[in-house]
Amino acid sequence: MLTLLFSIFMLLVFGKLLFFGIKAAWGISKFILTIVLLPISLILMVVGGLMSLAFPILIVVGIISLFTSRT
Secondary structure, three states: OHHHHHHHHHHHHHHHHHHHHHHHHHHHHHHHHHHHHHHHHHHHHHHOOOHHHHHHHHHHHHHHHHHOOOO
8 A cells, every 4th residue: 555655656746747847848949949940940041042932931930929929
């Protein structure tokens, strides 16, 4: 009985840590994608001659960023 109780509490504690780790990883991934990867990819598209593709992507991302709230 004590082993079962210990196992349940251990799963609760490490489950909370797992969810915290997933939330932290999602935040870091979002930061890297929006601050680093998107501008670099747009610059490489323009340098590579894909202005007709980079400009609409920039417009769509700009419109989305206007309508989403920062929380």
